[in-house]
Amino acid sequence: EPAIALVGAAVTYTYQVANPGDTYLSSVAVSDAGCATVAGPIQDGNGDALLDPGETWTYSCSLVLTQDAAIAGSASGWPSRADGSRLPGIPQVQGSAVANVDVINPGLAVLTVASVAEAWPGDTIRYTYQVTNAGDDPLRAVSVGDDRCSPVTRETVDGDGVLDPRQMWVFSCEYTVSFRDRAALVTTATASGRDSAGNSVAAVDRESVTIRPGAVIGGLVWNDTNGDGILQVGESGMVGVEVHLIAANGAVLAAVTAATGGFTFD
Numbered sequence: 001e002p003a004i005a006l007v008g009a010a011v012t013y014t015y016q017v018a019n020p021g022d023t024y025l026s027s028v029a030v031s032d033a034g035c036a037t038v039a040g041p042i043q044d045g046n047g048d049a050l051l052d053p054g055e056t057w058t059y060s061c062s063l064v065l066t067q068d069a070a071i072a073g074s075a076s077g078w079p080s081r082a083d084g085s086r087l088p089g090i091p092q093v094q095g096s097a098v099a100n101v102d103v104i105n106p107g108l109a110v111l112t113v114a115s116v117a118e119a120w121p122g123d124t125i126r127y128t129y130q131v132t133n134a135g136d137d138p139l140r141a142v143s144v145g146d147d148r149c150s151p152v153t154r155e156t157v158d159g160d161g162v163l164d165p166r167q168m169w170v171f172s173c174e175y176t177v178s179f180r181d182r183a184a185l186v187t188t189a190t191a192s193g194r195d196s197a198g199n200s201v202a203a204v205d206r207e208s209v210t211i212r213p214g215a216v217i218g219g220l221v222w223n224d225t226n227g228d229g230i231l232q233v234g235e236s237g238m239v240g241v242e243v244h245l246i247a248a249n250g251a252v253l254a255a256v257t258a259a260t261g262g263f264t265f266d
Contacts, residue, residue, distance in 0.1 A: 002068075002100035002101055002102040003099070003100070003101045003102070004101070004102050004104060004196050004197045005065055005101050005102070005103050005104070005197075006103070006104060006105070006106075006197070006199070007065070007066055007067075007103050007104065007105040008064060008065075008066060009064070009065065010062050010063070010064050011062065011063055011064070011065050011101055012060055012061070012062045013032070013035055013060060013061045013062075013063065013071055013073065013099060014058060014059070014060050015030050015032075015038065015040070015058070015059040015060065015061075015073045015075065015097075016056055016057075016058055017030060017041070017051065017056065017057045017058075017059065017075040017095070018054075018055070018056040018057075019051045019052060019053050019054065019055050019056075019077075020053075020054075021053060021093075022053050023053065023079045023080070023087070023090075024050045024051065024052055024053070024079070024080045024081065024082055024084075025050065025051040025077030025078060025079060025080060025093065026049070026050055026051075026077065026078050026080035026084050026086065027077060027078050028041075028051045028057065028075065028076070028077040029075070029076050029077070030059045030073060030074070030075045031073070031074050032061055032071060032072065032073045032074070033072065034063070034069060034070075034071040034072065035061035035062075035063045035071055035073075036061075037061060037062075038059050038060070038061045038073075039059060039060055039061065040057065040058060040059030040060060041057035041058060041059055042057075042058045042059065042060060049084065050080065050082070050084060051077055059073075065101060065103045066103065067103050068100075068101065068102055068103050069100070069101045069103065070098055070099070070100050070101075071098065071099050071100075071101070072096060072097070072098045073096065073097055073098075073099070074094060074095070074096045075094065075095050075096070076092055076093065076094045076095075077092065077093055078090075078092050078093075079093065102196075104135070104136060104137035104195060104196060104197065105135050105136050105137065106135040106136070106137040106139065106195035106196075106199070106201045107133070107134035107135030107136075107201065108131065108132070108133065108134060108135070108139065108142075108191055108192070108193060108201045108202060108203040109131070109132045109134040109191075109203050110129055110130065110131050110132075110144065110189055110190075110191035110203045110204070110205045111129070111130040111132075111205055112127055112128070112129055112187065112189045112205045112206070112207040113127070113128045113129075113130070113207070114126070114127055114207050114209050115127070115128075116209060117209065117210060118209060118210035118211070118212055119177045119185075119209055119210075119211060119212070120177065120211070120212045121177050121178060121179045121181070121211075121266075122176070122177060123176070123177045124174055124175065124176050124177075125149075125174070125175045125176075125177065125185075125209055126172060126173075126174050127146065127149055127172060127173045127174070127175065127187065127189070127207065128170060128171070128172050129144045129146075129152065129170070129171040129172065129173075129189050129191065129205075130168055130169075130170055131144060131163070131168065131169045131170075131171060131191045131203075132166070132167070132168045133163045133164060133165050133166060133167050133168075134203075135165060135195075135201070136165050137165065137195045137196050138162045138163065138164050138165065138195075138196065139162070139163040139193035139194065139195060139201060140161065140162055140163075140193060140194050141192075141193055141194050142163045142169065142191065142192070142193035143191070143192060143193070144171040144189055144190070144191045144192075145189070145190050145192075146173055146187050146188070146189045146190075147187060147188045148175060148185070148186075148187040148188075149173040149174070149175040149187055150173065151173065152171050152172070152173040152189075153171065153172060153173070154169060154170075154171050155169075155170045155171060155172055156168075156169040156170045156171075163193060175187075177211060179266045181211045182211060183210070183211060184208050184209070184210055184211065185208065185209045185210075185211050186206055186207070186208045187206065187207050187208075188204060188205075188206050189204070189205050189206070189207070190202060190203070190204050191203045191204075191205075213266075216264055216265070216266060217245065217264065217265045218262065218263060218264035218265070219243075219262070219263060220237055220257075220260070220261050220262050220263075221237065221238045221241045221243065221257045221261045221263065222235050222236060222237045222238060222261050223235055223236055223237075223238055236261070237257065237258075237259070237260045237261020237262065238257060238261050239257055239258065239259050239260075239261065240256060240257060241256065241257040241261070241263075242254055242255070242256050243255050243256070243257065243263050245265045253265055
């Protein structure tokens with residue numbers, strides 16, 4: 001199978017030149033039309049400058065790839081005696097090998113769409129996340145996370161679990177607006193996956209929904225000295241009194257009066 005590399009990454013090719021015969025080889029050379037600068041040998045067995053029978057020398061070359069490549073390396077040497085002199089009448093021996101590299105350019109895109117442009121406390125917002133493979137490599141383990149909404153679930157059914165190039169999956173999540181959400185509710189969605197080489201690929205998108213204020217209920221607790229239910233001059237507010245608001249669904253909210261005796265429920 002071909003090796004996998006990211007587009008623009010430096011790839012190092014290793015050439016292992018072996019002598020499987022019974023004759024020494026001298027003037028061993030390695031060349032590669034696709035990789036101009038071949039360095040080596042990195043190791044030369046016993047250091048006698050001869051590729052001895054059963055010995056292996058190692059060479060290397062680095063190359064930045066922008067597309068799929070088939071790199072063909074060639075090695076040559078002259079049959080020689082142990083002192084390095086060539087054996088007369090015996091031609092040069094050669095060998096070659098091809099290494100294939102699959103160059104990938106993975107990419108991911110996510111678009112978040114809210115079901116409404118504005119909402120009020122208590123409303124439910126449905127977020128839809130459109131996740132597209134924007135690269136040329138299949139992506140696995142694709143998921144979406146949202147910093148404000150969870151759980152995010154995948155709606156698209158895909159049998160092989162692989163997001164192919166130009167394919168789109170749809171995810172969704174529902175969020176109930178609370179009284180703590182102010183002005184603009186901004187959510188950040190992050191889509192992530194892994195390419196064929198196991199590298200992480202991610203994309204981020206943000207969506208904003210305008211939050212309208214809910215009703216405000218308030219009042220005053222005071223020391224009604226004459227019991228007439230009317231705030232009179234000289235009657236003061238009571239601080240630290242807990243007031244309960246019972247909602248139609250039975251929920252109970254609590255507020256504590258301030259120094260003036262006032263309280264509010266958002």
